[in-house]
Amino acid sequence: MAGHHHELHEGDSLKDAAREQLIEHGEQWTKMREAVFEALAGFKRPASAYDVAEAVSKAEGRRVAANSVYRILDLFVGANLATRVESANAYIANQHPGCVHDCIFLICDGCGTTTHIDNDRLSSGVREAAENEGFAPSRPIIEVHGKCGECA
Incomplete structure (x- = not known):
């Protein structure tokens, strides 16, 4: 990753x-x-x-x-x-307030736990896709809903 x-x-x-x-x-x-x-x-x-x-x-x-x-x-x-x-x-x-970057959240629909992950390759792809559509993204935030390891 x-x-x-x-x-x-x-x-x-x-x-x-x-x-x-x-x-x-x-x-x-x-x-x-x-x-x-x-x-x-x-x-x-x-x-x-x-x-x-x-x-x-x-x-x-x-x-x-x-x-x-x-x-x-x-x-x-x-x-x-x-x-x-x-x-x-x-x-x-934000557990790292001095670092500005795109956010990817994994949100458990069972317990509500939210995990923040970094994947510059994925967020860069989202930025590129937006720019290809003539859109100027400021800060992508991606939210993925599902079940965490304990709830799955």
């Missing part, structure tokens, strides 16, 4: 990498943005804005509106801290 190397982050390393990336993007790392990112990173599968709002509300001990979370999640997508999983209307934290 063709791919490229990038550093995967977890835990505090992921939060630190996300903070650095957001600041490089020209934005501030606020307490609320940190809480939303921590909640999102805590999910093992894509989470909706409502899921994240509920998790932040529990952690903060006060109600947090989903509208506020949506705005922050959109900011995170723009800064490469998160990716939107379109078919699930949900988001997943």
